[in-house]
Amino acid sequence: MKDLNEFKRIRLAVLPTPVQRLENISRLLGANVWIKRDDMTGVGLGGNKVRKLEFLLAEAKEQGAEVVFTTGGAQSNHAMLTAACAKKLGMTPILILKKRGVTACKGNQLLEKLMNTDVRFMDTDDYEDIYAEMDRVGRALGRPYYKIPCGGSNALGALGYVACAKEIADAGMRFTHLICAEGSGGTHAGLALGAKLFLPGTTVLGMMVDTDPFDVITLDIMRQTAALLEADVDLGPEDVHLRDMCGPGYAIPSEAGGRAMAVMAENEGLFLDPVYTGKAFAGLLAMAEEGAFGPSDNVLFLFSGGAGGIFAECGA
Ligand SMILES: Cc1ncc(COP(=O)(O)O)c(C=O)c1O
Numbered sequence: 001m002k003d004l005n006e007f008k009r010i011r012l013a014v015l016p017t018p019v020q021r022l023e024n025i026s027r028l029l030g031a032n033v034w035i036k037r038d039d040m041t042g043v044g045l046g047g048n049k050v051r052k053l054e055f056l057l058a059e060a061k062e063q064g065a066e067v068v069f070t071t072g073g074a075q076s077n078h079a080m081l082t083a084a085c086a087k088k089l090g091m092t093p094i095l096i097l098k099k100r101g102v103t104a105c106k107g108n109q110l111l112e113k114l115m116n117t118d119v120r121f122m123d124t125d126d127y128e129d130i131y132a133e134m135d136r137v138g139r140a141l142g143r144p145y146y147k148i149p150c151g152g153s154n155a156l157g158a159l160g161y162v163a164c165a166k167e168i169a170d171a172g173m174r175f176t177h178l179i180c181a182e183g184s185g186g187t188h189a190g191l192a193l194g195a196k197l198f199l200p201g202t203t204v205l206g207m208m209v210d211t212d213p214f215d216v217i218t219l220d221i222m223r224q225t226a227a228l229l230e231a232d233v234d235l236g237p238e239d240v241h242l243r244d245m246c247g248p249g250y251a252i253p254s255e256a257g258g259r260a261m262a263v264m265a266e267n268e269g270l271f272l273d274p275v276y277t278g279k280a281f282a283g284l285l286a287m288a289e290e291g292a293f294g295p296s297d298n299v300l301f302l303f304s305g306g307a308g309g310i311f312a313e314c315g316a
Pocket residue numbers: 047048076077078151153181182183184185186187188273276277304305306307
């Protein structure tokens with residue numbers, strides 16, 4: 001198997017991110033609940049995508065790209081962080097976003113405006129239309145460009161979360177459960193593969209906040225990432241654990257997500273977001289209520305960022 005250090009990587013994130021015990025919530029739930037502070041990755045408002053972008057933008061730079069394209073919904077945290085990291089590295093980000101979610105100058109749209117980012121909207125339900133548009137715009141610009149898929153969720157991006165699992169293992173920490181939000185699959189896939197490699201005994205659970213076939217998507221990314229690493233692991237459907245926490249729809253706040261945001265804010269002074277981490281933490285709360293965690297279990301919740309969304313989706 002290849003070492004993670006063999007891959008080109010530009011250090012963008014402040015790592016390792018802290019792991020903290022949620023004392024009040026642990027008491028409330030009668031379980032041992034910990035939080036991995038990937039909201040503190042240190043670029044923009046923080047968040048999971050910085051880890052993926054360390055690998056993706058390294059490849060972009062290596063290929064000589066001057067322009068970086070990516071996509072997502074109107075309030076995509078990934079798109080905002082891609083713009084922030086690309087600007088930091090002297091590249092020009094162009095965001096071609098689905099007209100999906102809050103397009104007004106709030107939340108991540110406001111942050112993109114502050115960074116003077118080229119943001120365009122496309123009225124389509126199909127990302128393939130957007131990738132074709134990236135090629136059209138890139139060719140017309142006549143500058144070398146690099147395309148990052150929605151969520152940065154390909155094998156190279158997922159390496160960021162294989163590295164995160166290794167970071168936890170290297171710190172000598174062990175958890176029975178590792179819980180994350182799942183929006184495009186790369187974070188869960190990287191963690192699940194990373195756990196298989198470095199954290200035996202840890203079950204990784206993806207809390208789905210969209211309606212895509214994540215059983216297939218996650219396993220596909222895990223297999224592609226394992227191939228990139230030349231890792232000799234058997235991967236199958238039994239390695240993918242999912243729970244549907246989408247509620248009324250992607251980027252539409254759910255009642256359970258709102259309650260979970262309140263529990264976290266009132267007890268720990270931390271602000272989850274309505275699109276990803278609020279819904280994911282609602283999944284953790286539901287599992288606790290169902291008695292899924294025993295007294296000797298240690299549960300780690302990945303706080304994957306998303307602060308920008310609070311000021312768009314929750315606002316009036
Ligand atoms: C704050 C936040 N958490 C979690 C996720 C989900 O990660 P992934 O897209 O890798 O499934 C995203 C992705 O968009 C996100 O912005």
